[in-house]
Amino acid sequence: MRATVSQALGILQDQELKQPARMDERVARLKKIADSCFDYGEMAKRSLGGQWNKLGEKDRQEFVDLFTELLTATYVEKIHSYSDEEVKFLNERLEGNYAEVKSIMVGKKTEIPLDYRLMKKDGDWKAYDVVVDGISLVQNYRGQFTKILRSSSYEHLVQILRDKIVQYNVKTKSTDTTLASP
Secondary structure, rough: OOHHHHHHHHHHHHOOOHHHHHHHHHHHHHHHHHHHEHHHHHHHHHHHHHHHHHOOOOHHHHHHHHHHHHHHHHHEEEEOOOOEEEEEEEEEEEEEOEEEEEEEEEEOOOEEEEEEEEEEEEEEEEEEEEEOEEEHHHHHHHHHHHHHHHHHOOHHHHHHHHHHHHHHHHHOOOOOOOOOOO
16 A cells, blocks of 8 residues: 555656646546556445345446446546645554555645555455545445435436536536546
8 A cells, every 4th residue: 555655646746747738647647556456346346235236247347337437536526636745654454355554644734544444356455445534435435325225226326326427527627637537
């Protein structure tokens, strides 16, 4: 995680990549780093909960793709608000094929706890959840998805995800940037 975070911070701090004309390149580089360290399939599965087991392979892949695109769209927006924060690693805990890396993001006026939950798959450690200031990304999405599934249907949830992605794309493009393809 240290190497991955260091690479991402290097890109975020690169003054050349902050130029509007190079924003697409900046986002693409960050997406490549994220793709190498996050297990989007595991994140999507855990976020969807019990509904995952009811889906066929084609629907599962579609959900993973939509979930990945939603995360990308959401965090592209946050990239633009980065203002030279640092990440300090505090400790790590290992239990078999699971690990948790605790860190803190330090800014000029704030400190935000940032923990990564990882699992070992095929010999590689991949993050399946990020806990920001005590709030689990997976649990947050799971709560939202469960609420939609209880009041509506899986098809409605998928349509909501598609609509959200379109909204983020329109918003991001209006600030002279575009999303990198997942």
